[in-house]
Amino acid sequence: MAGETRGGQTKAAILRAARERFAAQGYERTTIRGVAADAGIDPSMVMRYFGSKERLFDAALAVDLRLPDLAGVPVGELAQVLVRHFVERWEGDPADDALLVLLRSAVTNEAAAARMREVFATQVAPALAAVLGPERAARAGGLVATQLLGLALTRYLLRLPPVAELSAEAVVAALTPSLEATLLST
Amino acid sequence: MAGETRGGQTKAAILRAARERFAAQGYERTTIRGVAADAGIDPSMVMRYFGSKERLFDAALAVDLRLPDLAGVPVGELAQVLVRHFVERWEGDPADDALLVLLRSAVTNEAAAARMREVFATQVAPALAAVLGPERAARAGGLVATQLLGLALTRYLLRLPPVAELSAEAVVAALTPSLEATLLST
DNA sequence: GTCTATAATTCGATAGAC
DNA sequence: GTCTATCGAATTATAGAC
Numbered sequence: 001m002a003g004e005t006r007g008g009q010t011k012a013a014i015l016r017a018a019r020e021r022f023a024a025q026g027y028e029r030t031t032i033r034g035v036a037a038d039a040g041i042d043p044s045m046v047m048r049y050f051g052s053k054e055r056l057f058d059a060a061l062a063v064d065l066r067l068p069d070l071a072g073v074p075v076g077e078l079a080q081v082l083v084r085h086f087v088e089r090w091e092g093d094p095a096d097d098a099l100l101v102l103l104r105s106a107v108t109n110e111a112a113a114a115r116m117r118e119v120f121a122t123q124v125a126p127a128l129a130a131v132l133g134p135e136r137a138a139r140a141g142g143l144v145a146t147q148l149l150g151l152a153l154t155r156y157l158l159r160l161p162p163v164a165e166l167s168a169e170a171v172v173a174a175l176t177p178s179l180e181a182t183l184l185s186t
Numbered sequence: 187m188a189g190e191t192r193g194g195q196t197k198a199a200i201l202r203a204a205r206e207r208f209a210a211q212g213y214e215r216t217t218i219r220g221v222a223a224d225a226g227i228d229p230s231m232v233m234r235y236f237g238s239k240e241r242l243f244d245a246a247l248a249v250d251l252r253l254p255d256l257a258g259v260p261v262g263e264l265a266q267v268l269v270r271h272f273v274e275r276w277e278g279d280p281a282d283d284a285l286l287v288l289l290r291s292a293v294t295n296e297a298a299a300a301r302m303r304e305v306f307a308t309q310v311a312p313a314l315a316a317v318l319g320p321e322r323a324a325r326a327g328g329l330v331a332t333q334l335l336g337l338a339l340t341r342y343l344l345r346l347p348p349v350a351e352l353s354a355e356a357v358v359a360a361l362t363p364s365l366e367a368t369l370l371s372t
Numbered sequence: 373g374t375c376t377a378t379a380a381t382t383c384g385a386t387a388g389a390c
Numbered sequence: 391g392t393c394t395a396t397c398g399a400a401t402t403a404t405a406g407a408c
Contacts, residue, residue, distance in 0.1 A: 007391065026294035028214035031383065042393050047385065106344055107293045108212035113344050120346055142340065142348025143360060149344075150336015154328065158292055158299050158335075160306055162328025174329060174368075181367035182360075193373065217401065228375050233403065379404070386397075 011049050013039040018060045023094070023101040027057055027109040054111070061115055063098040065123045071130040078131055079179035083172050086148050091168050094156045103152055120145050132186070140186045147179050197235050199225040204246045209280070209287040213243060213295040240297070247301055249284040251309045257316040264317055265365035269358050272334050277354045280342045289338055306331050318372070326372045333365050 017038035021030040032053055036043040050056040066089075073081055094100050099119070106112035120141050128144070129137035154163045155171070166174065203224035207216040218239055222229040236242040252275075259267055280286050288305070292298035306327050314330070315323035340349045341357070352360065 010391085026212075026214070028212070029294060032385090033383075043384090044386085044394085045392065048391080053384065104293055107290055107339070108215060116344050117346055125348075138348045142346050143364075145346055146336040146340045146349060146361075147333060147364065148336075149339055150332040150334075153293070153335055153339055154332045158302050160303055160328050160331055162311075162324045163332060174371075175332075177367040177371045178329075178333065178364040181363040185360075185363045196373085218403090219401075229402090230376085230404085231374065234373080239402070374408085376407080377405085380402090382401075383399085384397105385399105387395090389394080390392085 007049075010039070010041055010045060013041070014046055014049060014056070015060055018056055019098070019101050020095050022057065022060055023096075023104055025104075026107070027105040027112060032056070057105070057111070061098060061102055061112070063102055063115070063119050063123075065099065065119065067123060067127040069130065070127050073131060075131060075183065076180075079183055080172065080176045082144060082148070083175045083179055086151075087168055087171050087175075090152065090156060100152060100156055103149060104157060132183070136186055140183060143182045143186060144179065147175065147182065151175060193235075196225070196227055196231060199227070200232055200235060200242070201246055204242055205284070205287050206281055208243065208246055208291055209282075211290075212293070213291040213298065218242070243291070243295075243297070247284060247288055247298065249288055249301070249305050249309075251285065251305065253309060253313040255316065256313050259317060261317060261369065262366075265369055266358065266362045268330060268334070269361045269365055272337075273354055273357050273361075276338065276342060286338060286342055289335060290343060318369070322372055326369060329368045329372060330365065333361065333368065337361060 014035060017035045018030070020038065021035050032046045033043045035056070036046050039046075046056060050059060068081070068085065070078065070081070090097055090100065102112055102116055102119070106116040121138075124144060125137045125141035128140050132140055151163070151171070154160045155166075156164075163171075200221060203221045204216070206224065207221050216239075218232045219229045221242070222232050225232075232242060236245060254267070254271065256264065256267070276283055276286065285305070288298055288302055292302045307324075310330060311323045311327035314326050318326055337349070337357070340346045341352075342350075349357075
């Protein structure tokens with residue numbers, strides 16, 4: 001009982017450390033030893049709880065975009081709502097957002113890339129379908145991904161100065177017109 | 187002399203193999219052994235010619251975007267010219283384009299990320315300055331990077347189906363309106 | 373200029389004591 | 391449930407023969 005409780009805490013600590021490491025370094029450069037050190041436990045505990053590095057990665061990547069219901073949103077406001085939603089989620093601690101964790105690894109890891117495709121197919125496209133209808137939703141989802149993941153890439157991962165230095169509000173203002181153009185021309 | 191000639195060919199073969207590996211797997215997963223195998227030579231030759239994995243990486247990353255002179259281009263056509271330029275370069279063999287090689291590694295490797303920042307600061311921003319003026323160029327360059335790297339990311343690296351399945355012409359048509367909105371609102 | 377052999381690390385994973 | 395000890399594999403890098 002005391003053991004099980006501590007076990008749960010240990011497991012949570014491992015997951016938290018794993019997300020940070022995967023977010024900061026991607027899959028390949030993240031080591032079980034490093035995760036264990038951050039969590040303050042022995043590396044073998046990671047194996048005990050998760051079996052392998054790959055299953056730990058899998059467990060660290062439960063991505064829920066928590067997209068709001070877009071059904072009532074006018075098409076004209078859709079772009080701003082979407083940009084604001086993602087920027088606000090990312091501004092706190094980027095290393096804490098599962099989508100950014102996933103992005104960092106998805107570029108060189110096929111399992112992570114597959115998960116990314118799944119996230120957009122099962123969360124973004126359906127949410128857009130409520131406004132645009134099912135036919136346009138898939139294509140629009142792809143173009144939304146291009147712009148929002150492009151933003152995540154340049155601002156949080158590559159940190160291109162002109163993009164990284166903008167305030168959160170300025171980012172929303174800068175991205176909204178282009179995403180609007182995309183959604184209206186789709 | 188015969189030796190030097192062969193040496194030059196070997197060096198070129200190593201560079202070609204290195205670019206392919208770095209493009210396909212990123213920095214961390216690319217091994218000197220793998221590069222040497224592709225080039226048909228011994229791993230130690232790679233060390234002899236380039237000294238270390240990091241310097242080989244550096245040598246493989248000479249990026250020249252070959253941007254055309256934009257001075258005569260009307261602002262209204264700028265977006266289409268830019269999108270078409272990059273898409274045409276990428277469509278042949280994505281693994282052959284230095285910018286995509288760089289992108290794959292820049293997400294987890296700080297040296298590559300720095301190189302990416304340098305490429306946009308020294309090539310994209312100056313080219314845009316010819317049309318938009320120097321004040322708007324830096325910011326515009328960042329937003330152009332967001333969209334074009336976003337495209338490279340979703341189409342060639344993540345291969346999100348809705349984006350990956352478009353024809354090259356459809357990509358140009360889909361991206362132009364949003365990039366146009368960005369450039370006009372900047 | 374090219375290759376063999378190997379040093380020195382580092383990592384994921386396993387076995388087993390407590 | 392937690393840790394010690396270690397295996398086996400893979401990697402970068404070096405030394406030196408030819």
